[in-house]
Amino acid sequence: MAKAIPSRSENYSEWYNELIKKADLAENSAVRGCMVIKPYGFSIWEKMQRALDDMFKETGHSNAYFPLFIPKSYLSKEASHVEGFAKECAVVTHYRLKNAEDGSGVIVDPEAKLEEELIVRPTSETVIWSTYRNWIQSYRDLPLLINQWANVVRWEMRTRIFLRTAEFLWQEGHTAHATADEAMDETRQMLDVYARFAEEWMAMPVIRGAKTPNERFAGAEDTLCIEAMMQDGKALQAGTSHFLGQNFAKAFEVQFLTKENKLDYVWGTSWGVSTRLMGALIMAHSDDDGLVLPPKLAPIQVVIVPIYKNDEQLAQLTAKVKPVMQELRKLGITVKFDDSDANKPGWKFAEYELRGVPVRLAMGMRDLENETVEVARRDLKTKETVALEGIVGHIQSLLDDIQKTIYQKALQFREANMFRVDTYDEFKEQIEKGGFILAHWDGTSETEDAIKEETKATIRCIPLDAPEEEGQCIYTGKPSNRRVVFARAY
Template structure:
């Protein structure tokens, strides 16, 4: 076994340490020289690329186009929408000067005091302000609408406590920003995109999610409503995996973005924004992986199949390679990514452990005896089960197996979530049980005061008001006041 695999902390011993170690040992990312920032390594970035490519295709199928907006935002732009600037002010990195110069003392470089900017620039924490400042130039008539733009970018939010992928000062994401002629169109797009995220999470990430609406206390700064997808990690904590915001006319009014409607009357446009980030990488790891390393859903695995030859000499390797190459070709025709690892600098045992650690869904092992018998050893990463399969038609067999694995890990994650979701009506019971994690379906009286009390008492928050939940009148478990329906309360990342 690889040393990396032997030394991986068990989830049951220290879940947080297990996660941190796995990110590094599976070669996904590492800490950078800049505090709070990370280096995403090639294998980790390959997973992000598959997420990005899939989402990009899904966005474009709904009419969205990609654009790019500046990294730096004038400070005055953030001041125009009061709630927005208040929400992000404490997280902003500020550029105050535009030049360095050699230190007269000969000790390196210093900021040139004469190069102070007339107006400070903010490294974007999100792009609503710079984009709405731009849309003012684009939108004049109802014929210019809708504007459906997305950008793939990096953002900066100065975080005090960071964890790779889950919460870093700089991270990668996409942010969609749409402008519409009517409130109804904007609301429809807001809901359409959160459902798109849920579809991606379940069909590609194999991660069950709950779609819901955030409370006023938890919604995006400057939004009328925030929709969220909430996922449960294996330790019972919630993770907000994607959001879509109905911005109403708030940003249009702040930046004076108006259009002449069909009656030739001026009207403010209606807006929404929506985004997911590299936090999805953390969600993917914590939803599926085990004490042996990553477990990747086949739909997002950079390498879906690895083939490892077992041989004693060059003649045996040549014979195995002759058998393998048609398999590699057929897998490629089926759209399956495959790696034939015939490298001589690592022993088979190390390769097995390494690919297991990195979560490759299917491993095929082929030796001289297998060729004689017309068979191949198949190992599936989700269950760690090995079996022998006929060599003839193995590529088509693997294609079916990959879909079986995709379904299996989704069902496993769904069963885990369902087993840790509880209906709860007693606050004392809730406070005792929340220590062990889980989603709690509880009645809440709708007040911010009660919401803040729950957080202060238990470190748990109202994750969302489920979109598909049934109206079930009851009484708040905290105050005993009337409640229209249950909400999901959990501790979260």
């Protein structure tokens, strides 16, 4: 039978951990805070990568690769940047091991000390802008639109698989522009790309907004973000897009000759999403039976389980099912036919539920006689018996419907858990129950910090589409002209 996982209501956090384990997505490694992404989990990440990469290329970006290591002095060049990252840097100090003289094994060779320590990149602005310096001379070299798929390391003290790990995989876009406007347009464009990916691929509705100065990327003038609601009502920042102004250009002396033949500093952006999206995907849709995957990101979209007593029956079922599989594959639908006799159908059903396969077909001898097949959808856990004739078209529209239904369900959940709150008492009460709170804020860091201190809620973002509305800060009563989104967050 199914490997059971705790229910969400029992223990949300344990449900998450066990689901990741039982669905074979990832595990913690022996290296503190570093994860192993297992083949099934990685195949979901590969689908995400492919879709995002296509979107980056459609918007004119090229991939490149920059060094893993950053000289310590580079990191220091942008003051707020080093401030933001110094406390979580893995530092390479030596380049050789040697045998210990007492024969106890290998030790770090003290004679192989680096002249300058190297930081394992926590993000690549510094090493990339130091490179851009040589790539950019005139306005003709701009815009420079580059993305990198890479691993990065941030030595976090408390880690959580996919959500916060010492090493994670991500993409980081780094662009350079001739004007502030162009850079700001790029910042917004990439936020839109992320939002579109989250909504159309991950079936996860997001709020587009700007971070408060407190929550900005270290070195950015403005940080835009997409925020998603998880099923426990907490927020998850799913992607960020930063307007860097001329900060990194100034730190690394990246100047260009304008059309008017004047020297000016280049304007920059950077933007990234990471394997954190895997955590978001899991927590947005999955249920107590396991993963629920949107069909567009499911490594296996349809599984077919034959129900048979002997080889002859299996042969008959296989013959019947084969043309269906071929037709599905022609349409680009990923199908698995599980005829292994190591496990019983019931076990298989539970296993594919756990792994979030969107559509399951089961076919036994009676179906064979009746020219039917049993079709089960993972998201709603409904079953129906469908005629084999026209089954391919049926599955195709079913997959579309599942993609939409999962999105709608998540959207309805979010709508039902967004609260407009006007007093701090109400706020404190609501925040304990979960959800996003739309409230007025006076715009100061002090107030933001105080609320965070008292309630563990942070301002997730100032929504880009927030309407102007006069009001009073829930904490200080000072005037405010738009509501911001508060929530507890991952």
